[in-house]
Structures are given as C-alpha cells and as structure tokens.
Amino acid sequence: MVKTCSWGTCNSDSRFPERIVDVRFIPFPKPKTNWEKCARWVKACGRPHSQLNVTNIDRHKFVCSKHFVKPDGPTEEYPDPVPADGSKVKKSRPHWRQRSPLSVLSVAAELTDLQQRLVACKEQLHQQKILNEHLLAENESLKKISAHTSSDFLPLSVDMILKQDTEDKKLFEYYSSLKYDTFVKLLQFLTAEDTPKIQRKRKDILSMTNENQLLLTLIRLRHNFGLKDLAFRFCISQQAVSEIFNAWIDHMFLLLGTIPIWPHHDSNKFM
Numbered sequence: 001m002v003k004t005c006s007w008g009t010c011n012s013d014s015r016f017p018e019r020i021v022d023v024r025f026i027p028f029p030k031p032k033t034n035w036e037k038c039a040r041w042v043k044a045c046g047r048p049h050s051q052l053n054v055t056n057i058d059r060h061k062f063v064c065s066k067h068f069v070k071p072d073g074p075t076e077e078y079p080d081p082v083p084a085d086g087s088k089v090k091k092s093r094p095h096w097r098q099r100s101p102l103s104v105l106s107v108a109a110e111l112t113d114l115q116q117r118l119v120a121c122k123e124q125l126h127q128q129k130i131l132n133e134h135l136l137a138e139n140e141s142l143k144k145i146s147a148h149t150s151s152d153f154l155p156l157s158v159d160m161i162l163k164q165d166t167e168d169k170k171l172f173e174y175y176s177s178l179k180y181d182t183f184v185k186l187l188q189f190l191t192a193e194d195t196p197k198i199q200r201k202r203k204d205i206l207s208m209t210n211e212n213q214l215l216l217t218l219i220r221l222r223h224n225f226g227l228k229d230l231a232f233r234f235c236i237s238q239q240a241v242s243e244i245f246n247a248w249i250d251h252m253f254l255l256l257g258t259i260p261i262w263p264h265h266d267s268n269k270f271m
Helices: 035-045 101-152 158-165 171-176 180-190 210-223 227-234 238-256
Strands: 025-027 062-064
Touching (some): 158 171, 171 180, 180 210, 210 238
16 A cells, blocks of 8 residues: 655655655544544644545545654654644643643642632622722711701801801801991891892892892901802802892992082081
8 A cells, every 4th residue: 555645745655665764654543533633633734625634534644754743753742743834843731631640639739729719809809898888888878967967057147147146246246347237227228229230140149138148248348258258158159259249339339429428518617
C-alpha cells in the first residue's frame, strides 16, 4: 500500500525511499472513534478543505513523523502534528481523571480556597446589604425630620412678632423702630387712598398682606438686612423682596413727601 504524507506541502512518499529515511507514517485518527482528534489533525495539516477534511479521512491518510515535536511521532504531551501555518504548538492537557494525584490535590486545594473566598464575599455582601438598609432607613428618617422642620417653620409676620412680644418686650419696636400703634396709623395713612404699585403680581407677593409688606420695608430701613436674609425670613424670593421694597419706598416718598416739615417763611415773621 502506498503511503503519502498529508501534512502541508510535505512530499514524503513510500514509493521514493530516499525521501523517507528514518521516517515513519502515522495513520490519521478515525472520525468514528475520535472525531475531535481527527479534526485537530486536519486543521494542523493546513491543506485546502477540498483536499483534506474530516469526511474524506480513511485508512489511506497518514502524517509522517517529521511533523511532530518528538521525532518518534505523537506523545502524550504533544499528541498532534505541528501546525502547518507556523502557529505555536500547545501541550495537551490530560483529562482530570487521568491526572496525577498531586495535580488532583492541587485542584482540590484551589477549589477549597475559592469556596472560602466565596463564603467571605457572601458575608461581606450580607454586611453591606445590612448597612445599606440602615442608611436608607436613616435617610428616610432625616427626610421626615427635614419635612417636619420645614413645615413647622413659619415666615416672619406682624402676628408672629406680636405673639412673641409678650415674652420679649419691645420686639416689634426692635424690628420696625415703631410701636405697634404707630405702625397701624402709618399703615392706615399709606393705604387710605391707594396701595403701592407692584408691576409683577408674583404668587409670593400676592400671599403677603400690606402690613407684612410694610413691615419688610421698615425692617430693611432699620437693620439694612440683605435681600437673601429677608427672603429667608419671609419665605419669599429675593426678587419679590426687591420689588416690594422698591414699590413701598416710592409710595412712601409720594405720600410722605407732601407733608410740610418746615413751616412757611411767612409764619416765621411772627416768631
């Protein structure tokens, strides 16, 4: 029977003895008994699919011993031919049942170590989960406290100052520089015929009464509080504070400016 090598461009042929000196032919693994090994050999030979594939492997297909790592042919460590495309030769890894007891023990030790790490990770994950639940509960409680605090915070107003005035005397006079009776008379005088003209009717401005708007104006004149401070105290925006203050200052200038401060020069003749 004529034997030829099926590996790459090899020309080993039993009809030419000069080509096969110290060379022996190893038959291909049969697809029926070892399909995976047969497919590896076909891939290693690197011939076109039309010339060599798993379907046309029979007892006449061989690979010469020149194409194995060891000159004697396949071994347990290198059971496949050297790839014809020049890629790196890979060592064969025996099945775990065929490995030595030492290798099996090392694998068992690795598995034990992995199991211990897995248990530690689960414990750490459980602790982190408990911590997250605790933080979420604490966050919810802080939100409730914040909402409760914000709902209990009332804007500064004339009524609030009058309620506190019983405990802290002259508190209204401290804020407005006027006694409450004088403040009421001034408010009546300023709003008797007309009220200040505020161009933009904002919601926070409409929610404030005339007495609270006048109180805001007097506080800014008395203490020179900033717009942000007054906005926080009255629970309105800074723009609303600015519009209220400007409108009341203009209105007070128009009404209070008509009141004569100095007597006419004719009346000074009789003094």
